[in-house]
Amino acid sequence: MTKGLNAVIAQGGGPTAVINQTLVGCALALRESGRVGGILGARHGVRGITRDDYVDLATLPMPKLDRVAVTPSAALGSTRDKPDAEYCQRIVEGLKQRDVRILFYIGGNDSADTCRIVNETAARGGYDLRSFHLPKTIDNDLMENDHTPGYGSAARWVAMAFMSDNLDNRALPGIKIDVVMGRNAGFLTAAGALGRKREDDGPHLIYLPERTFDADEFVNNVAEVNSRLGRCLVAVSEGVKGRDGQPVMAQLGAAKEKDAHGNLALSGTGALGDALAERIRQELGKGGKKVRVRADTFGYIQRSSFDVSPVDSSEARAVGAFAAALALKEADSSSITIQRESNNPYRVSFASAAFDRVAAKTRVMPREFMHADRPDVTDEFILYATPLVGELPVVEPL
Amino acid sequence: MTKGLNAVIAQGGGPTAVINQTLVGCALALRESGRVGGILGARHGVRGITRDDYVDLATLPMPKLDRVAVTPSAALGSTRDKPDAEYCQRIVEGLKQRDVRILFYIGGNDSADTCRIVNETAARGGYDLRSFHLPKTIDNDLMENDHTPGYGSAARWVAMAFMSDNLDNRALPGIKIDVVMGRNAGFLTAAGALGRKREDDGPHLIYLPERTFDADEFVNNVAEVNSRLGRCLVAVSEGVKGRDGQPVMAQLGAAKEKDAHGNLALSGTGALGDALAERIRQELGKGGKKVRVRADTFGYIQRSSFDVSPVDSSEARAVGAFAAALALKEADSSSITIQRESNNPYRVSFASAAFDRVAAKTRVMPREFMHADRPDVTDEFILYATPLVGELPVVEPL
Numbered sequence: 001m002t003k004g005l006n007a008v009i010a011q012g013g014g015p016t017a018v019i020n021q022t023l024v025g026c027a028l029a030l031r032e033s034g035r036v037g038g039i040l041g042a043r044h045g046v047r048g049i050t051r052d053d054y055v056d057l058a059t060l061p062m063p064k065l066d067r068v069a070v071t072p073s074a075a076l077g078s079t080r081d082k083p084d085a086e087y088c089q090r091i092v093e094g095l096k097q098r099d100v101r102i103l104f105y106i107g108g109n110d111s112a113d114t115c116r117i118v119n120e121t122a123a124r125g126g127y128d129l130r131s132f133h134l135p136k137t138i139d140n141d142l143m144e145n146d147h148t149p150g151y152g153s154a155a156r157w158v159a160m161a162f163m164s165d166n167l168d169n170r171a172l173p174g175i176k177i178d179v180v181m182g183r184n185a186g187f188l189t190a191a192g193a194l195g196r197k198r199e200d201d202g203p204h205l206i207y208l209p210e211r212t213f214d215a216d217e218f219v220n221n222v223a224e225v226n227s228r229l230g231r232c233l234v235a236v237s238e239g240v241k242g243r244d245g246q247p248v249m250a251q252l253g254a255a256k257e258k259d260a261h262g263n264l265a266l267s268g269t270g271a272l273g274d275a276l277a278e279r280i281r282q283e284l285g286k287g288g289k290k291v292r293v294r295a296d297t298f299g300y301i302q303r304s305s306f307d308v309s310p311v312d313s314s315e316a317r318a319v320g321a322f323a324a325a326l327a328l329k330e331a332d333s334s335s336i337t338i339q340r341e342s343n344n345p346y347r348v349s350f351a352s353a354a355f356d357r358v359a360a361k362t363r364v365m366p367r368e369f370m371h372a373d374r375p376d377v378t379d380e381f382i383l384y385a386t387p388l389v390g391e392l393p394v395v396e397p398l
Numbered sequence: 399m400t401k402g403l404n405a406v407i408a409q410g411g412g413p414t415a416v417i418n419q420t421l422v423g424c425a426l427a428l429r430e431s432g433r434v435g436g437i438l439g440a441r442h443g444v445r446g447i448t449r450d451d452y453v454d455l456a457t458l459p460m461p462k463l464d465r466v467a468v469t470p471s472a473a474l475g476s477t478r479d480k481p482d483a484e485y486c487q488r489i490v491e492g493l494k495q496r497d498v499r500i501l502f503y504i505g506g507n508d509s510a511d512t513c514r515i516v517n518e519t520a521a522r523g524g525y526d527l528r529s530f531h532l533p534k535t536i537d538n539d540l541m542e543n544d545h546t547p548g549y550g551s552a553a554r555w556v557a558m559a560f561m562s563d564n565l566d567n568r569a570l571p572g573i574k575i576d577v578v579m580g581r582n583a584g585f586l587t588a589a590g591a592l593g594r595k596r597e598d599d600g601p602h603l604i605y606l607p608e609r610t611f612d613a614d615e616f617v618n619n620v621a622e623v624n625s626r627l628g629r630c631l632v633a634v635s636e637g638v639k640g641r642d643g644q645p646v647m648a649q650l651g652a653a654k655e656k657d658a659h660g661n662l663a664l665s666g667t668g669a670l671g672d673a674l675a676e677r678i679r680q681e682l683g684k685g686g687k688k689v690r691v692r693a694d695t696f697g698y699i700q701r702s703s704f705d706v707s708p709v710d711s712s713e714a715r716a717v718g719a720f721a722a723a724l725a726l727k728e729a730d731s732s733s734i735t736i737q738r739e740s741n742n743p744y745r746v747s748f749a750s751a752a753f754d755r756v757a758a759k760t761r762v763m764p765r766e767f768m769h770a771d772r773p774d775v776t777d778e779f780i781l782y783a784t785p786l787v788g789e790l791p792v793v794e795p796l
Contacts, residue, residue: 015569041796055796067794073565075796080570164702167471171413172478176666176698257690268574268692269675270668277667292655294666299694300574304562306791307705393704396465398439398453398473 006038006100007327009057011136012045012107012114013080015073016150017157017308018316019136022106023076024069025320026134027057033328040098045079045107046114049094050087069317072304074106083114088121095122095129102130102327106320108137108148109360112335116355119333132323133335133355136316138303141185143361144353146340149319150303152312152388154181155191157305159389161298163195166202166233167397173231174292175222175280178203179273181302183239183266186210186365187385188302190377192235194385195392202233205375209239210364213248218276219283221375226284226291236276238266238297248272270297309390315348322350335359346387404436404498405725407455409534410443410505410512411478413471414548415555415706416714417534420504421474422467423718424532425455431726436496443477443503444512447492448485467715470702481512486519493520493527500528500725504718506535506546507758510733514753517731530721531733531753534714536701539583541759542751544738547717548701550710550786552579553589555703557787559696561593564600564631565795571629572690573620573678576601577671579700581637581664584608584763585783586700588775590633592783593790600631603773607637608763611646616674617681619773624682624689634674636664636695646670668695707788713746720748733757744785 009026011019023041030036041055042048055076060068068075083091095103105115115133122129135142138154158180169176180189186208193206204225207213225232240248249272250264257265266272273295284291315338323336334352341347369381407424409417421439428434439453440446453474458466466473481489493501503513513531520527533540536552556578567574578587584606591604602623605611623630638646647670648662655663664670671693682689713736721734732750739745767779 011569015566043796064794067792068796070791071565071793071795072562073795074569075794078569160704161699164470164699164704167469168413168698168702171409171472171476265692268694269672270693270695271672274667274669274672294663294698295668296666296697296699297668297695298697298699300566300692301559301562301694301696304566306558306562393468394465395469396462396473397469397471398441398466 005036007036007102008040008042008100009104010042010045011074011076011078012111015304016136016138017072017153017305018149018313020071020075021069021313021316022134022320024065025317026104026324029321029324041076044077046091047079047081050090088117091118092122104132104323106134106136113359116359131333134319134323139182139185140187141362142358143363144337144357146338149316152309154302156309156389157302158188158191159194162192162203169231169233175232177234177273177276177295179236179238179297182237184209184362186237189235189237190381193377200229203235204232205234207236207240207375209237212243213240222280273297403434405434405500406438406440406498407502408440408443409472409474409476410509413702414534414536415470415551415703416547416711418469418473419467419711419714420532420718422463423715424502424722427719427722439474442475444489445477445479448488486515489516490520502530504532504534511757514757529731532717532721537580537583538585539761540756541761542735542755544736547714550707552586552700554707554787555700556586556589557592560590560601567629567631573630575632575671575674575693577634577636577695579665580635582607582760584635587633587635588779591775598627601633602630603632605634605638605773607635610641611638620678671695
């Protein structure tokens with residue numbers, strides 16, 4: 001072991017089901033190289049660095065690391081802190097104190113931005129640090145990436161939840177609205193379509209945040225499906241926006257909190273689903289007609305389920321190992337990315353991009369993934385997402 | 399095959415993840431006996447009988463039946479219709495038309511009551527019919543049963559959802575409220591405790607419908623846990639009631655619909671969780687203190703997940719076969735029940751009870767399952783419920 005070459009690994013932003021695969025993949029690759037002295041896991045992201053609060057990842061026994069890897073949600077703890085100049089200075093001081101020369105930050109676009117500014121602060125202060133951002137987000141909204149670790153497992157959860165709820169809605173017909181996570185990108189909501197097999201399988205309508213949400217059109221669409229099939233299952237992104245570009249959730253006064261990055265908290269409330277259900281109840285219930293309308297908001301379990309996608313899990317692990325190898329090759333600071341080399345057979349490769357191509361930017365659903373004429377996804381999206389979620393169960397209603 | 403001995407199987411009430419195991423278990427036992435001519439599956443419960451709308455279960459190929467068995471949610475469709483005298487007459491007419499002499503109705507306490515009155519209507523009319531109620535409910539609230547098919551799988555889902563959410567809440571600390579299904583019985587909400595291992599694992603507070611819910615106590619309890627652990631994960635039953643015995647949900651004006659059995663629809667809205675979160679936000683946020691509060695309402699996927707409990711699945715199957723055997727032995731009409739013979743090793747037996755001991759009655763959590771001094775369950779409950787949910791995953795946060 002090279003005395004002096006110390007590394008910190010930290011996790012930021014919303015947890016995923018496979019974020020600890022990336023942590024363990026990175027830590028093990030560093031351990032196996034024999035070239036890194038201290039491998040420190042910072043508790044609660046960059047905050048742990050400022051508080052000298054670490055887990056020693058160099059000496060954790062393998063059986064324990066194996067269990068950590070399959071544990072959903074950030075094992076080290078996470079943070080939504082957005083470091084200002086003074087905070088960044090404290091992070092760099094913390095790294096100096098432990099003579100840390102490599103920083104691995106596992107997170108989304110906000111974490112990539114944190115990684116970028118910490119790296120710049122160190123450079124300006126003349127401190128020799130290389131920083132690597134490792135992609136992770138269920139939203140699948142990182143630029144320069146075909147997809148991101150964490151998405152496949154969350155998409156699998158959403159696909160199976162809609163398979164379940166389609167069967168439930170078929171057994172006891174009515175109008176059912178399910179609200180899915182995703183602030184600006186509709187990838188996760190779109191995954192609701194992946195389990196459809198029969199012509200009348202739901203979700204019958206899919207509302208994405210990339211398309212303007214019109215409440216009157218919504219009512220008409222639901223009424224049309226309901227009169228045709230006698231039921232209607234709807235997928236709605238929590239991030240759907242009105243004509244003014246503002247989240248419908250904000251118009252309802254339902255988003256109560258902002259995080260340090262200025263994002264309105266859209267999750268953790270059923271208000272959007274309830275408001276849409278009430279609207280349907282009023283419009284379709286005119287003249288005393290009885291309509292059965294329910295809304296569920298899938299909530300936080302979307303991002304930390306146990307039934308992970310095998311592809312997602314192994315890619316999350318590989319991203320960690322790739323970042324470690326890059327760091328050990330003395331590569332420049334950067335953000336790790338995933339490219340799809342081929343869809344059939346499915347094959348990916350890893351690369352890296354400059355921070356400013358990823359940090360604080362948002363990738364949304366490309367036009368070809370969204371149906372032009374109705375609120376739905378296209379076959380291109382299905383082809384894109386199918387390999388990411390793993391095999392789905394076969395169901396047979398009568 | 400004895401010409402003339404025809405049977406109908408139907409499914410009523412809320413679906414479960416294993417209700418089709420009971421359907422297939424019953425149908426296969428009838429087929430294998432060689433003594434039943436027609437085996438008809440009524441679509442949407444008793445409604446299918448009045449409309450002569452059936453699936454022929456006698457001739458369905460085995461591979462298809464195998465797929466039906468593992469499909470969550472009532473494969474034949476379900477109903478919440480509550481038959482009045484005239485409706486019952488139409489059911490009996492429907493049965494006569496097909497010369498059906500055995501009726502199997504898979505459902506909860508409302509379905510048991512339907513079974514009872516259909517049976518009485520037939521008897522009064524001098525029509526020779528024997529009826530069997532096969533237990534099914536995620537609420538676990540049937541009298542005369544140690545537990546009911548459907549509960550174990552739903553409880554497994556709830557236990558794992560709290561394991562996930564506990565890890566999420568640990569990674570990004572705050573106050574999190576999760577609302578669980580269960581109108582009058584707290585068994586499903588209580589299952590949130592089954593995945594706790596470490597001393598600080600949540601849910602830290604469990605509010606059951608059997609205990610009066612006091613909003614001020616709730617605020618105090620959450621504040622105490624939050625100041626002790628820096629976070630608080632709460633399980634709340636959708637059915638919690640105030641001092642007046644009315645559901646808190648009804649006081650909020652959030653329960654919009656009633657079913658034919660007069661039950662307020664408590665599920666399919668996030669209103670209870672949102673109201674409780676807002677109350678916490680106001681009380682703990684006094685003086686401008688920042689508190690992170692979120693609420694999720696688990697909703698309908700609780701009752702039709704794919705990751706079923708193996709014990710629940712095999713018992714659901716066995717209940718179907720037991721009912722078929724009982725009917726073929728020319729036993730009197732009754733409701734099938736499950737008794738626990740031993741807890742270690744876990745072993746059950748099946749029996750049957752008169753309709754009026756089960757129908758339209760509700761079993762709630764016994765006193766010894768609820769902690770006397772705080773909103774929590776007891777070790778007795780954990781011992782009771784553990785064998786029902788199957789093995790839970792091992793997690794290892796750092």
